[in-house]
Amino acid sequence: MSAVASVADLLADPLLAGARTLAGHAGLGRAVRDVTVHRGALDPVDGHLVLCALADATPAYRLDALVRRAQEAGAAALCVTADGAARPPLSAVRLADRLRIPVLWAATDDPFRLALDLT
Numbered sequence: 007m008s009a010v011a012s013v014a015d016l017l018a019d020p021l022l023a024g025a026r027t028l029a030g031h032a033g034l035g036r037a038v039r040d041v042t043v044h045r046g047a048l049d050p051v052d053g054h055l056v057l058c059a060l061a062d063a064t065p066a067y068r069l070d071a072l073v074r075r076a077q078e079a080g081a082a083a084l085c086v087t088a089d090g091a092a093r094p095p096l097s098a099v100r101l102a103d104r105l106r107i108p109v110l111w112a113a114t115d116d117p118f119r120l121a122l123d124l125t
Contacts, residue, residue: 010037013083013108016055021123024113025085028094029102036082036108041121044072052080055124057117060088066095073102073109083108087117 014034016022027034039053044062056076063069063086076084084102086094088111102109114120 010039010053012036013038013055013110016083016124017110019124021120022085022110022112026111028109028111029099030083030106030108032103032106033083033108038082041124042081043117043121048072048075048079048081050079051076053082054080055083055085056081057085057087057112057121059115059117060086060092063088063094063098066097069095069098070101073098073105073107077105077107081107083110085110085112085117085120087112087114087120089113089115 013036016038037053038055042051042054042056044056044058063072073084
């Protein structure tokens with residue numbers, strides 16, 4: 007029987023070598039059971055790493071809403087795929103810290119490819 011990986015374990019994977027944990031460090035021990043790409047709606051995703059493109063997280067209020075919805079849906083973590091120049095809004099960082107949900111920032115522009123590679 008194989009053990010379930012945690013968010014911290016995934017961050018050690020070479021596929022996420024360039025990813026940074028921006029917020030929610032208290033939740034890095036959460037178990038990750040699957041990977042889901044955000045497509046506008048977020049059904050219950052207990053234990054999933056939710057990937058989203060930067061376009062789904064801008065302007066700032068959209069990332070705030072996505073952090074809250076990911077937490078309510080039971081996500082293990084939220085990973086925004088963006089280039090290295092993009093910066094998350096401070097409001098989303100503070101919200102994720104308060105909710106204890108990890109928010110990762112991965113340097114790729116293709117969340118679908120990353121989801122495929124991680125599964």
